[in-house]
Amino acid sequence: MKKLHLLLMLTLMIICGVACKSSKNDNSEKSEGKTLVLYYSQTGATKAVAEELQKQLGCDIDSIVAVNPYDGDYGQTIARWMQEKNDSVKVEIKPINVNLDEYDTIFLGFPIWGGTYALPMASFLSDNKLDGKNVVTFATFGSGGIEKATIDVAVALPAADVKEGYGIRNSRIDNASEEIKRFLIENEYIEGEIEPLPAFSDPVDVTDQEAVIFHAACDNYQFPLGNPVSVATRNTPAGTEYEFGVKSTTPDGTESNSIIYIIAPQGQTPEFTKVVRE
Numbered sequence: 001m002k003k004l005h006l007l008l009m010l011t012l013m014i015i016c017g018v019a020c021k022s023s024k025n026d027n028s029e030k031s032e033g034k035t036l037v038l039y040y041s042q043t044g045a046t047k048a049v050a051e052e053l054q055k056q057l058g059c060d061i062d063s064i065v066a067v068n069p070y071d072g073d074y075g076q077t078i079a080r081w082m083q084e085k086n087d088s089v090k091v092e093i094k095p096i097n098v099n100l101d102e103y104d105t106i107f108l109g110f111p112i113w114g115g116t117y118a119l120p121m122a123s124f125l126s127d128n129k130l131d132g133k134n135v136v137t138f139a140t141f142g143s144g145g146i147e148k149a150t151i152d153v154a155v156a157l158p159a160a161d162v163k164e165g166y167g168i169r170n171s172r173i174d175n176a177s178e179e180i181k182r183f184l185i186e187n188e189y190i191e192g193e194i195e196p197l198p199a200f201s202d203p204v205d206v207t208d209q210e211a212v213i214f215h216a217a218c219d220n221y222q223f224p225l226g227n228p229v230s231v232a233t234r235n236t237p238a239g240t241e242y243e244f245g246v247k248s249t250t251p252d253g254t255e256s257n258s259i260i261y262i263i264a265p266q267g268q269t270p271e272f273t274k275v276v277r278e
């Protein structure tokens with residue numbers, strides 16, 4: 001009887017051991033999954049962010065290249081993009097150099113064109129559905145657009161797990177390295193320690209002094225960004241950050257709301273970091 005009891009215990013231990021081991025293997029395979037940074041960049045801003053992400057993640061990198069590159073100036077690119085949008089052209093892209101099957105997580109980067117991802121990225125997304133993969137967007141822009149673009153990526157990739165990632169204005173690219181480090185640590189893509197930032201205060205009415213800061217940061221942008229109606233603030237090591245609630249009216253009289261983030265580093269001109277259009 002004692003022997004039978006011992007045998008039963010032993011069998012149970014072996015079964016449990018196998019089960020535990022196999023579930024551990026599943027987890028470790030997941031955490032060891034490979035990561036790829038894949039991007040399209042026309043003028044180099046998104047490329048710079050992609051290379052910094054690749055450096056900090058220590059992963060593979062590749063780019064999407066248009067067969068007929070957009071090598072004209074800004075005005076020519078805008079004109080070509082508008083024509084292609086109107087004609088629903090699928091921009092031809094070259095085959096990428098990596099095998100996507102090897103990767104579990106893809107950091108997918110693009111410039112914002114017309115409020116969403118650039119057309120060569122649209123071609124990539126229509127041919128590659130990235131089913132079952134983790135997709136983290138990143139983007140560069142003149143004023144903003146990563147939120148809407150990420151929603152559009154999720155619509156284009158219905159069987160992928162799409163998350164909004166890191167976005168930066170092209171005029172602030174020098175700040176990317178530090179900001180990317182914070183983004184990767186806060187979202188647990190890499191290990192590391194970083195001082196948490198305080199939350200913004202509750203929004204209140206804008207004072208005259210805050211209105212001056214808003215206009216100093218926004219009035220030199222190529223498009224009018226509207227007028228601030230509310231403000232929340234927080235103090236960070238980089239300076240005071242403002243979250244302005246903004247109302248604007250388009251030339252055809254349509255009213256729109258946005259949130260504009262501004263950083264005012266000590267003793268320097270304030271600059272806006274992102275416009276989030278509602």
Ligand SMILES: Cc1cc2nc3c(=O)[nH]c(=O)nc-3n(C[C@H](O)[C@H](O)[C@H](O)COP(=O)(O)O)c2cc1C
Pocket residue numbers: 040041042043044045046047074077078081110111112113114115116140141142143144145169170
């Ligand atoms: C055709 C075109 C459309 C653009 N549309 C927007 C836009 O809707 N919103 C915005 O913030 N920036 C817009 N931009 C600016 C680009 O997003 C910005 O310059 C970007 O950083 C370029 O990235 P790249 O250097 O990787 O090509 C547009 C630029 C082009 C050429």
